[in-house]
Amino acid sequence: MNTNQIIIITAISVGAMLVSAVLYLLKRAKRRMPENFDLMEGHEFEYYCAxxxxxxxxxxxxxxxxxxxxxxxxxxxxxxxxxxxQCKCYSAPVGVKAVQEAYAGRDYYDRMVGAVLTNQYFTQPAVEAARKLRILLWDRGYLESMAEEERSF
Structure with missing residues (x-):
């Protein structure tokens, strides 16, 4: 093997290692990027939450x-x-209706806890109704913390 062949083989090896490193970093960065909850369609958001x-x-x-x-x-x-x-992918704060649906659905499905999970935050009347009806409110901050917890595994 001559010097030119050794240089070419070395260059190919270094190039392959650089490509592998870049792909690894891109994959790692993608795992850390937050999902864009606001662009999800309703059913897509439900399946994402599940x-x-x-x-x-x-x-x-x-x-x-x-x-x-x-x-x-x-x-x-x-x-x-x-x-x-109850999952709500909204562009504005979530109101009382979602809390009422979670309350009714909790009893219909005979579940111990009712909750509303959203990409937004809740109106003050929704917060008050949830407190009175004992419904958990999982807002955007909670959703983001769940997504971050999932990424850390």
Missing amino acids: ELLKKCGFQDVEVTRGSGDYGIDVLAEKDGVTYAI
Whole structure:
């Protein structure tokens, strides 16, 4: 083997290592990039939330059928507690109606806890209704923290 061949083989090897390193860094960066919740369509958001719940330790996670679901989009269980979850992908704060749907759906599905999970925040009347009806409110901050927790595994 002559010097030119050694230089070419070395250059190819270094190039391959650089490509591998760049691909690794891109994959790692993609894992850390937050999902753009605001651009998701309603059903896409429901399935995303269901997958996120699974990755965060919820079991028996099930997306309900689209119509006639009594306001509940996801059923799940964690640590022996059963949940009925209403998912809302909105462009404005979530109001009382979502809380009422979670309240009705919790009883319809005979679940211990009702919750509303959203990419936004809640209106003050929604917060007050949730407190009175004992519905959990999981806002954008909570959703982002769940997504970050899932990424850290």
